[in-house]
């Protein structure tokens with residue numbers, strides 16, 4: 001993105017969206033067909049089912065500098081494969097609670113459920129999340145500058 | 159029961175039952191009396207090698223799934239194995255996941271007062287030598303050398319996992335050696351290390367882990383020693399397809415490797431501390447899994463390696479679950 005003056009380059013915000021083939025991908029499609037206005041930061045990766053979601057996908061994306069990760073699938077009890085999202089729900093929630101411990105901002109990760117007919121809901125979800133990520137700004141990943149001493153002194157096993 | 163007596167009872171028990179066993183896995187004295195090392199016994203005449211003392215830190219249950227095939231009960235003999243409290247939880251976890259068959263095992267459980275972290279002991283006493291015996295008496299670790307008898311407060315020399323151990327008594331066994339011991343801490347103290355780190359600022363935590371992981375040489379000893387890291391040759395840290403990690407030597411690869419180990423142990427880690435014990439550069443790797451266990455306990459009310467009939471919570475689901 002070129003800033004107003006046209007001289008400085010702002011880092012472009014990149015959000016990775018993992019969407020299940022049967023519901024949320026359809027939901028995003030519905031939103032598109034209905035010409036609902038949507039933010040352009042989202043890069044969609046289609047997965048067969050949220051049951052395919054390895055929490056490591058999220059971790060890797062965030063470590064390697066994606067600014068946000070959004071996972072979306074069928075509503076619980078509405079999975080095309082019956083139970084894939086029920087497995088996913090536990091994994092995603094666990095990850096959400098775990099990320100802060102290793103120092104990753106958990107607000108950069110969100111999981112949600114949107115069905116194929118909910119174009120409007122999709123628009124809302126993606127707009128809100130994108131706004132949140134813009135508020136947080138670019139993700140410095142592991143390059144974030146900070147001082148380790150305080151934290152190191154908190155934990156001493158030696 | 160004093161250590162020597164326990165060692166004797168241990169040997170006698172295996173002698174009595176050896177006719178049913180093809181193999182006994184236990185500990186023997188290592189290259190000196192300050193070290194114990196795993197031993198595999200196939201002849202009854204060798205049972206005299208077995209020892210039990212606070213240096214028997216290795217978790218032997220990993221061998222069952224990784225080096226031997228204990229997954230099927232053949233019409234033959236059993237494998238005898240010695241376990242401490244924490245090791246027994248790993249056994250339970252392996253039974254739950256069908257890596258080993260309970261019927262194939264003859265489990266000798268040993269109530270445990272803790273194992274000594276040799277690195278901590280040597281740091282306290284760098285000139286320590288000619289050790290004859292190490293024992294635990296109440297709140298002291300007693301080290302006898304040829305010259306003298308030294309006593310150290312256990313907080314200074316026990317492994318970190320032992321100072322926060324809730325299950326010093328084996329949770330599964332056929333025979334138990336000695337009488338049960340009381341845990342040293344109450345349940346609400348189990349996660350104090352995690353809580354302490356959690357109380358810092360997020361950026362400080364990131365800095366903390368970056369500093370710790372920076373030392374990692376990716377030797378994968380933590381993975382190899384973990385009884386529940388059962389993939390071994392197919393570990394995604396090394397496979398080319400899928401390719402998660404490159405050969406690059408950078409913090410991102412190291413960080414991601416630890417996330418792999420951590421997330422693959424979610425709801426499975428039995429807190430045996432092997433990952434942390436074997437790390438050559440002393441990274442507190444178990445801390446990551448402790449956090450994971452704390453979350454699993456809060457969220458799903460589950461503790462790994464306690465009930466052989468239970469299903470690890472991330473291998474199943476509950477449609478009615480709310481609040482997550």
Ligand code: SF4
Pocket residue numbers: 242243244245270271272273317319320321323324325326327430
């Ligand atoms: S963690 Fe518990 S059972 Fe395991 S060695 Fe330490 S005190 Fe013993």
Ligand code: SF4
Pocket residue numbers: 248380383384385386387423426427428429430431432433434444447
């Ligand atoms: S992750 Fe560490 S503490 Fe947990 S089971 Fe594996 S070796 Fe033991």
Ligand code: SF4
Pocket residue numbers: 373374375376377378379380381436437438439440441443
């Ligand atoms: S044992 Fe230590 S150095 Fe080796 S891979 Fe594990 S954490 Fe890294």
